Amino acid sequence: xxxxxxxxxxxxxxxxxxxxxDYAMNFDKKVVKGKCDELEAMKQVIFKIxxxxxxxxxxxxxxxxxxxxxxxxxxxxxxxxxxERRIKEALEADDRIDSVDDFDFEVNRRNVxxxxxxxxxxxxxxxxxxxxxx
Numbered sequence: 150x151x152x153x154x155x156x157x158x159x160x161x162x163x164x165x166x167x168x169x170x171d172y173a174m175n176f177d178k179k180v181v182k183g184k185c186d187e188l189e190a191m192k193q194v195i196f197k198i199x200x201x202x203x204x205x206x207x208x209x210x211x212x213x214x215x216x217x218x219x220x221x222x223x224x225x226x227x228x229x230x231x232x233e234r235r236i237k238e239a240l241e242a243d244d245r246i247d248s249v250d251d252f253d254f255e256v257n258r259r260n261v262x263x264x265x266x267x268x269x270x271x272x273x274x275x276x277x278x279x280x281x282x283x
Contacts, residue, residue, distance in 0.1 A: 169186055169190040169245060170184055170186045170190065171184065171185055171186070171190040171193055172184060172185075173189070173193075174193050174196075176196075187271040187272075188269070188271050188272055191245065191267070191274060192274060194243060194245070194246075195240060195274070195277055198214060198239050198240060199215055199236065199239065199279050201213060201214035202214055202216070203215055203216045212242045213242070214239060215236065215238075215239035216239075217235070217281060220281070225256050228281075229254050229261060233254075233263070236249060236252075236263060236265065236279065245269050245271070246267060246268070246270075247269060249266070249268070250268070251264075251265055251275075252265045259282055260280060260281070260282050261280070261281050261282075262278060262280045262281075263278070263279045263280075263281070264278050265277055
């Protein structure tokens with residue numbers, strides 16, 4: 150028997166955003182103490198995503214992290230635009246991150262430092278930085 154559908158179903162649903170509450174990581178002292186939320190939590194999310202090699206850890210889904218290993222030894226002409234694409238792809242997989250732009254790259258021999266702006270649902274994080282040795 151197929152259930153009948155009520156054509157007058159007019160109840161509306163409100164979409165709720167899950168809290169971004171996370172443990173607070175102190176990178177200088179290398180300790181986890183307290184909790185943080187919103188922009189501070191997003192800084193940690195960005196740090197964790199960009200410091201996790203994708204497909205390496207079974208505890209993370211295949212959508213989490215960034216692919217960097219295959220960039221080692223490649224030409225900087227290839228690495229710089231590819232790094233921009235991969236940073237965007239890795240960060241925008243998080244539904245709290247709307248976009249990533251304003252990239253600025255500094256190349257020093259085999260090191261690339263990328264600075265960029267991350268637009269989140271909580272606000273913008275400017276001058277986020279990631280260094281890669283290739």
